[in-house]
Amino acid sequence: GENVEQHPSTLSVQEGDSAVIKCTYSDSASNYFPWYKQELGKRPQLIIDIRSNVGEKKDQRIAVTLNKTAKHFSLHITETQPEDSAVYFCAASIGSNYQLIWGAGTKLIIKP
Amino acid sequence: DADVTQTPRNRITKTGKRIMLECSQTKGHDRMYWYRQDPGLGLRLIYYSFDVKDINKGEISDGYSVSRQAQAKFSLSLESAIPNQTALYFCATSDLREGPTNTGELFFGEGSRLTVL
Numbered sequence: 001g002e003n004v005e006q007h008p009s010t011l012s013v014q015e016g017d018s019a020v021i022k023c024t025y026s027d028s029a030s031n032y033f034p035w036y037k038q039e040l041g042k043r044p045q046l047i048i049d050i051r052s053n054v055g056e057k058k059d060q061r062i063a064v065t066l067n068k069t070a071k072h073f074s075l076h077i078t079e080t081q082p083e084d085s086a087v088y089f090c091a092a093s094i095g096s097n098y099q100l101i102w103g104a105g106t107k108l109i110i111k112p
Numbered sequence: 113d114a115d116v117t118q119t120p121r122n123r124i125t126k127t128g129k130r131i132m133l134e135c136s137q138t139k140g141h142d143r144m145y146w147y148r149q150d151p152g153l154g155l156r157l158i159y160y161s162f163d164v165k166d167i168n169k170g171e172i173s174d175g176y177s178v179s180r181q182a183q184a185k186f187s188l189s190l191e192s193a194i195p196n197q198t199a200l201y202f203c204a205t206s207d208l209r210e211g212p213t214n215t216g217e218l219f220f221g222e223g224s225r226l227t228v229l
Contacts, residue, residue, distance in 0.1 A: 009152070032216065043202065043220035044155070089154055093216070100218070102154040 002027040006103025021106045023090035024072040030092040039086045085110045118221035131190040135203030144186040145204040193228040
């Protein structure tokens with residue numbers, strides 16, 4: 001079955017710097033890749049997603065890139081701010097029923 | 113605002129007790145899910161339901177059961193709780209409608225923290 005690996009498990013960056021979180025997936029049939037952000041004590045919320053027919057997608061300071069050949073996708077956050085501190089989860093799904101397989105999460109710490 | 117509500121938010125119980133976690137939603141979504149979150153393991157799917165008559169096992173359904181009482185209600189039961197079921201449980205919903213603009217985004221409840229002693 002599908003497996004999603006996420007790295008690193010913890011990432012500490014200086015405020016204003018960029019952060020990159022990477023995920024790899026095992027099933028080449030996967031075609032939908034969302035990223036969720038979970039602030040401390042809160043529920044996960046979708047921040048950006050990408051489908052397999054697109055290589056990159058941007059939304060203000062966040063972007064996601066997809067390399068189908070290598071079967072990996074990455075979340076990029078530029079000009080990091082304190083409110084970016086959270087746990088970020090990647091996921092992958094196959095087909096239109098959107099049953100997601102999740103990465104283990106990355107705790108992003110923004111240092112002032 | 114349309115939302116996903118879970119009760120109880122926190123529960124401490126003893127081994128062997130029966131526990132029910134309830135979820136209700138006002139989003140009008142057909143799909144509902146129960147996830148379990150453990151530190152370092154991400155989110156794991158317990159059960160999901162695409163409509164009132166549809167119940168499906170997820171990757172970790174052993175020791176759990178569910179009931180879809182109505183489109184808006186989906187409850188999770190632990191018939192005989194054990195300590196390794198201590199976790200944060202999330203209910204989620206998504207929109208069944210297919211199409212290029214439907215991303216299948218999951219809308220989560222606030223979570224139910226269960227501790228089994």
